[in-house]
Amino acid sequence: MEMFQKRNSLPYKHEHALELLDDNEDIIQLLISKEVVNQNGSYLEIDERFLDFFELVLAANEIINTSYINENIEYVKQHILYWFQENEHTRKHTHLKKIKSILKKIGRITIRNIVDLKRNVENTFKTEPNYKVKLSKLENHKKKLIDIKKLIEQTEKLITEEERTFFVTALDEELRSITTNLRLSLIEARHNIIEIQKQIVEFINQIKYQSEFIEKLRQVKYLKDQFEVRVKTNIDVVLADANVLAFETKPSYPLKLSLDSLQLDDVYKSILKINKKVKTGVKPVMQVADKISEDYLEVKTENEIHINLDEVRNNFIASGNHLFDFLQNYKFPRDVLYEEKVTVYCQMISLYENDLEISEKYSHHNEVEYAIVYPK
């Protein structure tokens, strides 16, 4: 079976066959002696006759053989002739039997051929990489198709016109059913042929279009690469006429979002989602204040000697001196400058106005004119 599968590819190696048969050399020798397999150097091949037989039985042949049908039609004609000429009953019957079997065969083969042809057409279209080969293969299939069509016509003519006398006179039940079947299969075949013909034409057109397109593309590309396409072709005109949107940059319509709907809760989810996608290079960093210097944290006490004006007043009342003179001589808890003493003088007057008697007399000291003030 494996050899059959590879019949169209490489020759089959002797050692492969040996491997397949569990190293049983005897079987190979037997096959060779019976001429099932031919040995050709280190290669083995299935004999042509068996190959044909397998292909026929397995309905796997790729070659459509129309001459076969033609031959059969001839046979039918011959046997009909013999049937007419034969007088002896049994022998007449043998011819009739032969005719029946051939007629059956014709129907079967025709349909078989059409199925094969259809498959071949599709295979060619789908798998043949070379456009030119593909095209000629399809053209050939088309020819085959016409041949089959002719044969169908011939067969029909044979049954209905040419040998009409036979089919009327020799009519028995079996022959009738065979001819009816044959005619039915021929009708079916004809329908199929029309379909295949349509398909082939379509395929050929497609291929022609495609190969023309590829040729055109090649030429345009060549001119483009030579920077000549705009000068030597009408590309400018073609494009000037084409106002297709596909040429434009993809527009975006930046509509402003509705502020009202942005307030909605479900929109907030979307905002969060989108926000995750937005990746800016800027990372918002919280500005951190510098460390507080240790110096600030250390507790430092600063002593300020406060002049208690109440005390000064009490002392002043106890003294008999006038205020300015008293302040000049007063022993403050710290050193007090002259200017400060003047300030204290003014403060005393304004604070304790009621306790003091401010006279109309003035005196001078170091360019400062002051009123003489006594306690009440």
Add this chain to the structure above:
Amino acid sequence: MSVPKQTAEIFEILSKGQFICSNSSNERIRKLFDVIADDENFSSLYEYFSAINFILEEGDEFYYLSRIEQKVDLERKIETAFKWIEIVDFFKAYDSSFLSGFRFQPSDILVKVNVDAVLKDKLDGLKRWGKKDTYKDNLDNIIKMLCADGFAELENETLNEYKVLSSFKYVEELINNIHIPEEVQDEIPE
């Protein structure tokens, strides 16, 4: 004039320069195609769009919009057309049956690029639209462009398999419409 209820959706797609194709793997798009394909709908949509200066155009198994007046300058169109020619040329070199309905996987193309100098050269030529370093990135970029222009789409995410849409015929037609005078054709080597 009554227009089909899918008009907004149709306009949304077509106005972005996209195509609506019959062989899209997106069911929604196929549905829209069927809506436009209806004769009555087509004529009402045609009128509707022409009122806002668009022409609804019918291609072979696809629809698109064009404008009544030219909006883009010729240079830009030439640039785009050149890009398409290069891309089509590359894919046709990969497989001559690269046309509407064709399925491909970037990995398959890459395999062929590695062993085919012509293909490699063509892919290099496409670099100027992407400036990518590796062949893979460059190829991905081209496929992305092809999809963005609406000529192909990712059909199977698991297999990373793309499909060529019927809109691809638009580019084919465009290239076919370029007339090369016979005397120029003779100059081009075989």
